[in-house]
Amino acid sequence: MRRSKAFAWIAMLLALVLVISACGSGSKNGGNNSSSSSSAGGSNESSASGGAQTKKDVTLRVFVTNVTPQIQELSEKFSERNPGIKVEADTSPVDQYDTLLNTKIASGDAPDVFLVYTGTKTERLVREGHLMDLSDQPWVERIMPGAKSVISIDDKIYALPSSQFVMGILYNKKIFNDLGLNVPQSWDEFLDTAQKIKDAGIIPIGLGLKDAFTGLFIPNMMAASAIYRDNPDFDAQIKAGQQTFAGSAWQQMMADYLDLDKRGLLNPGVLGTGYDQIQQMMASGEIAMMPTLTPTVKGIRAMNPEVELGMFPLPYVKQGETIWLPSNTKSVVAIYSKTKYPEEAKKYVEFLAEPENIKILMENNLSVYTDIESVSDPAVKELEQYIANGTYPFLDAVWPTTVQPALMKGVQSMFAGGSINEILEELDRQYQIGLNAQ
Amino acid sequence: MNRGYGLSRLWVNSLFLLPALLVFTVFLIYPVANSFYYSFTDWNGIALAPKYIGLENYRELLGDSDVWNSLKNTFIIALLFTLGVNVIALALALCLQGSHWIQKGLRVWFLIPLMISPLAIGYVWSFFYSPIGGILNMLLESVGLSFMTQDWLGNPKLAIYSVIFSSIWQSMALSMIIYVAGLQAIPRDLYEAADIDGAGMLRRFTTVTFPLVAPAFTINMVVTMIFGLKKFDIIFIMTGGGPGGATENLAIHLYNQAFTYNRMGYGSAIAILMFLIIFVLSLFQVKILRNREVEY
Numbered sequence: 001m002r003r004s005k006a007f008a009w010i011a012m013l014l015a016l017v018l019v020i021s022a023c024g025s026g027s028k029n030g031g032n033n034s035s036s037s038s039s040a041g042g043s044n045e046s047s048a049s050g051g052a053q054t055k056k057d058v059t060l061r062v063f064v065t066n067v068t069p070q071i072q073e074l075s076e077k078f079s080e081r082n083p084g085i086k087v088e089a090d091t092s093p094v095d096q097y098d099t100l101l102n103t104k105i106a107s108g109d110a111p112d113v114f115l116v117y118t119g120t121k122t123e124r125l126v127r128e129g130h131l132m133d134l135s136d137q138p139w140v141e142r143i144m145p146g147a148k149s150v151i152s153i154d155d156k157i158y159a160l161p162s163s164q165f166v167m168g169i170l171y172n173k174k175i176f177n178d179l180g181l182n183v184p185q186s187w188d189e190f191l192d193t194a195q196k197i198k199d200a201g202i203i204p205i206g207l208g209l210k211d212a213f214t215g216l217f218i219p220n221m222m223a224a225s226a227i228y229r230d231n232p233d234f235d236a237q238i239k240a241g242q243q244t245f246a247g248s249a250w251q252q253m254m255a256d257y258l259d260l261d262k263r264g265l266l267n268p269g270v271l272g273t274g275y276d277q278i279q280q281m282m283a284s285g286e287i288a289m290m291p292t293l294t295p296t297v298k299g300i301r302a303m304n305p306e307v308e309l310g311m312f313p314l315p316y317v318k319q320g321e322t323i324w325l326p327s328n329t330k331s332v333v334a335i336y337s338k339t340k341y342p343e344e345a346k347k348y349v350e351f352l353a354e355p356e357n358i359k360i361l362m363e364n365n366l367s368v369y370t371d372i373e374s375v376s377d378p379a380v381k382e383l384e385q386y387i388a389n390g391t392y393p394f395l396d397a398v399w400p401t402t403v404q405p406a407l408m409k410g411v412q413s414m415f416a417g418g419s420i421n422e423i424l425e426e427l428d429r430q431y432q433i434g435l436n437a438q
Numbered sequence: 439m440n441r442g443y444g445l446s447r448l449w450v451n452s453l454f455l456l457p458a459l460l461v462f463t464v465f466l467i468y469p470v471a472n473s474f475y476y477s478f479t480d481w482n483g484i485a486l487a488p489k490y491i492g493l494e495n496y497r498e499l500l501g502d503s504d505v506w507n508s509l510k511n512t513f514i515i516a517l518l519f520t521l522g523v524n525v526i527a528l529a530l531a532l533c534l535q536g537s538h539w540i541q542k543g544l545r546v547w548f549l550i551p552l553m554i555s556p557l558a559i560g561y562v563w564s565f566f567y568s569p570i571g572g573i574l575n576m577l578l579e580s581v582g583l584s585f586m587t588q589d590w591l592g593n594p595k596l597a598i599y600s601v602i603f604s605s606i607w608q609s610m611a612l613s614m615i616i617y618v619a620g621l622q623a624i625p626r627d628l629y630e631a632a633d634i635d636g637a638g639m640l641r642r643f644t645t646v647t648f649p650l651v652a653p654a655f656t657i658n659m660v661v662t663m664i665f666g667l668k669k670f671d672i673i674f675i676m677t678g679g680g681p682g683g684a685t686e687n688l689a690i691h692l693y694n695q696a697f698t699y700n701r702m703g704y705g706s707a708i709a710i711l712m713f714l715i716i717f718v719l720s721l722f723q724v725k726i727l728r729n730r731e732v733e734y
Contacts, residue, residue, distance in 0.1 A: 008448040012456065099697050102483045124700075128484055210564075210591060212680055269569020271681040272592025277568060405698045413682030416594040430699075437482055437701065 058344050059086045063104070063111035065097040067162075067332065070360050078351045085344050105130055105336075112339040113348060116159050118331050119397025123153050125334070131158040132335040137346065139353035147329045147368035150393050159331035160349050162358060163365035165294045166391070167221050167326045168383050173308035175202060175288045183312045186319040187256070194265040197288045204265045206287035208275035215411030216404065217291035218260075220395055221314035222253045224324040228392040235398050238431060245431070246424040253316075254420045261415060271415055283307055294380045298364050301377070309379040313386050325383070327391035329368055332361055400434025403427055470713070477706035483696070488703065495707035505708065507683055508691040512715075515602055515673075515687055516666030522606040523613050523662045524655075530610070531617035532647075545618065549611040556608065560675030563604040567591045567676075591677055594684035601685050605672045609665065613658045620654025621647070649730075656727040660720055667716050688712045 064071045068091040075087035090111065092100045098121070104110050110130070116122045125131050134140070135157045140148075143161060151161050176182075179200055184190040194204035208214045226249050227234050237243035260266050267273060267287065279296070281287045283303035297309060313325040332352060335345045351357065355372050366384060367374040374384065396404040410423035477495055481488035499505045530548065534541045551559065566573050567590035575587040590600040624647065632642050648655075670689040673679065679686035679694065686694075688708060696705025 005448065007445070008452050012452050012459070102700075105484050106486075124482075124484070128486070130484070210677065210680070212678060267570065269589035269592050271594075272567065272569040272589035274564065274568075277570070281570075402699045402701075405694065409680070409682055412680045416682045416684065418682055433701075434699075437480070 057084055057086055058341050059088055060113060060341060060344055060348055061111040062087055062089045062113045062333070062348075063091070063101065064089065064115040064333065065092055065094050066115065067361055067363070070363075071332075074352060074357055074360065075348075077357075078348055081351070082347065085347070087348065110336045110338070112341055112345050113333045113335055116331050116334045117397075118151055118159070118161075118329050119393065120399060120401050122151075122159060122331065122334065124401065126153050126158055130337055132337045132339070132342065132345075134158060134160070134335065134346075134349070137350065137353075139350060142353075142369045142371055144368050144370055150329045150397070151331060159334040160353055161329045161368050162332045163362040164327050164329045164368050165365045166328075166380075166383055166387065167217055167291065167293055167394070168311040168313050169221075169289050170282065170292050170297065170300070170309060170311050170379065171289045172282070172285055172287075173310045175285065176310075183310075184315050185323075186315050186317055186321075188319070190315050191263070191265070194260075194289070195263070198265060202285075203267045203281070203287045204289060205260060206267050206278040206281055206290040207270050208273050208278040209270045209412055209415060210272055211275040212408040212412055214275050214278070214291075215408055215415075216395075217293075218257055218314065219250075219253060219407065219411070220326040221291065222257070222316040223250075223395065224326045224390075224392045225314075225316045225321070226253055229322060229324045229390055232392070239435065244424075245427040246421060248424075250424055250427075251420060254414060254423070256316075257411075258414055258420070271412060279303065294365060294376075294383065295363060297377050297379050311379045311383045313383065322389050323386060324390040324392060325386055326394050327387065328394040328397060330365065400431060400437070402430040402434030402437070406430040473706045473709055476703050477710050479703045480701075481703040481706075482700045483702045484700075491703070495704050496711075498704065499707055499711065504683065504686075504691060505688075505711075508686050508688045511598060511685065512667055512687040512689075512712075514598060515669055516663055518599075518602045519605060519609075519666035519669070520659065520662045522602065523610045524658055526606065527610045527613035527658065528617050528651075530614045531621055532643075534614070535618050535621045545611075545615065548614060551608045552611050554608075556671040557675050559604065559608050560672045563600075564591065564676050567600055592681055594681050597677055597681060598685045601673055601676050604676065605669060608672065609662070613662060616654050616658055617651065620651040624650045652727070652731040656724065656731060659727060660723050663723060664716055664720060667712070667719070688715075 062071060062075060068089070072089045075089045079085060079087055097115070098117075101114060105125075116125065116131070122131070133156050135155075137157075139160070140157050143151075143157075147161055147164060148157070151157060151159060171183075175197065179196055181193050181196060184193045197204040207218075231237075234243060234248075238245070261270060267278070267281075278287065278290055279300055280303060282290050283300045285307065291314065294311070297311070300307065300309065313323045315323050317323055333349060335342070335349060339345050352361065355369070358369060358372055359375070362372075362374075364376050364380060365374070366376060366380070366387070374381075376384070395407075406426050406429075410418070410426060414420060414423055476488065478490060478492060479488035480491050480494075534545050569575065569587075569589040569592060572590070574590060578584060578586050588596055591597050628646050628650070629642065632646050637645065668689055669687060670693070673685055673687065673690055674693070677685045679690040689712065692705045692708040692712065695701045695708060
């Protein structure tokens with residue numbers, strides 16, 4: 001009895017080991033040598049049949065978020081124009097996109113063409129060798145020089161840009177007109193304007209810090225004017241160890257940021273209110289101003305088509321000084337370096353780069369191509385005039401990926417009573433950790 | 439030796455066990471073993487070859503004040519959750535153990551939160567707790583208690599208790615049902631005997647009910663403690679671990695490290711730490727609670 005029991009156990013374990021080793025070897029090969037157990041993408045079958053047969057239909061796998069409806073529409077158009085190339089457009093919710101993309105790449109199931117975020121996130125992918133160099137593509141020459149430098153990594157282009165969007169203060173024109181207020185041009189004027197709005201019984205500035213990312217708008221806007229306008233090498237200096245967040249202009253910036261709350265110029269219960277609620281209150285006129293991105297305007301107009309909106313850059317400057325704004329160039333897609341269909345993928349991206357198609361992908365944002373004009377919302381257009389004065393990328397595009405989450409948490413801590421020094425020191429610490437991990 | 443119990447019988451048994459064992463191994467044992475491996479590397483989630491760094495991650499997490507903060511929050515949440523759920527569930531079970539149609543109906547009624555998606559619960563409770571236009575504050579104001587209105591989720595001292603309260607509301611029915619089953623198994627003649635001896639309500643509870651409901655108590659305590667230690671979804675939706683880490687427990691912290699900061703290796707080390715804590719605590723709990731179970 002005992003012997004047969006032991007025998008059965010060993011037999012079961014052997015069976016298990018066999019199965020596990022089969023699964024294990026499939027994924028370890030990096031997935032490109034298609035083994036039987038690796039996930040079947042549309043392209044796998046055609047590659048296995050390879051050269052001996054006549055050319056089969058190619059299926060390009062595309063993975064995006066944010067611009068999903070536009071990509072799906074354009075993919076259909078592309079397939080019509082190019083019979084023989086099918087496009088499978090896959091998508092995911094915005095906040096899971098990064099995780100899903102990383103998982104797909106790590107498991108060897110990378111899509112052929114996928115959305116990338118400008119800046120350090122793309123840089124990471126480039127360093128690991130996952131993106132194809134697209135500097136020789138025909139559409140590269142049409143990109144505006146300012147945008148081109150923002151999206152270049154080591155002077156090479158790895159992604160197709162679609163538009164740029166900007167951070168600013170969205171304001172309710174009716175409230176400003178009723179109270180006889182002008183667009184403030186300096187920090188003192190800004191505080192003054194907000195105070196007048198508060199005295200009239202309306203919430204001056206809306207901030208939804210329960211959603212931690214909203215805490216980033218104001219520091220980004222402040223930094224553009226207070227730091228980068230006069231010292232564009234600030235980030236290079238931090239990288240080289242010559243500068244730190246602690247003890248820099250960030251101390252004053254954060255203190256002034258917190259000051260808004262101390263003066264009662266923000267909505268009550270900032271930490272407990274979410275971004276959705278702030279947007280609703282902006283649409284209904286309960287809030288006069290809110291820091292946000294240009295793409296948000298469309299959503300607020302949808303909530304209340306009657307609301308009169310305008311935008312101005314946060315004037316974190318002394319009277320008469322130039323105001324800079326944060327501007328981000330939005331990339332649409334990049335091509336996987338090890339894709340099986342490089343020619344088809346490049347053709348697809350070239351198609352997306354055509355002016356009518358870029359216009360569809362631009363949504364409500366500002367153009368980055370020399371041959372395309374921005375067609376945007378009147379509130380967004382109000383900001384366009386300031387872009388010429390000077391812009392700086394969104395900070396998460398120039399920092400290691402660990403710093404922005406630390407800033408988000410830090411802003412919440414600050415409003416909860418935490419020490420500004422500790423927060424800045426944590427930023428420095430995370431900067432170093434992120435730098436070493438890259 | 440039984441006649442039909444030869445080798446073939448064992449083969450049949452093993453074959454039936456194999457599918458379940460397979461799923462368990464592939465979806466649980468293999469990933470856990472992998473996590474263990476990654477916790478000794480500095481993997482960032484997309485590199486093809488993670489670098490082995492030995493105990494470096496563990497050394498870092500022992501000195502990381504965020505980890506200690508998360509640990510503290512994990513214990514606060516688990517303790518209050520376990521106590522809250524068990525006390526309320528037992529109280530409800532005592533009232534609702536009978537077979538009157540109202541009692542049966544209420545047992546089902548209280549189960550409803552358990553059937554709703556935790557994400558929906560988190561979202562709705564966030565609205566409830568909102569500082570402007572939130573129902574809780576509006577209720578307090580309408581009965582003249584406006585001095586008690588708070589920023590329930592934004593105040594770092596209160597936030598954790600607000601979240602714990604919502605999650606107790608969500609989960610208490612499960613424990614209640616287990617307690618009802620345990621209570622219904624107590625033979626009625628013991629209660630009669632207690633009455634004859636002149637025992638009042640409290641005496642009855644402490645000498646008859648509580649000792650004999652011990653098996654249900656053991657299960658509930660261990661299970662709620664494990665759930666409490668692992669809480670993730672409701673915290674993620676309501677506060678995301680904020681404000682400033684006030685509601686961040688080990689699960690949220692490890693999620694942030696692994697997926698937001700792209701430090702899979704470090705996140706795995708935190709996960710292994712969580713695993714060890716839960717494992718040791720559960721063993722300990724079961725040992726103690728099993729000993730006090732009484733046979734009648």
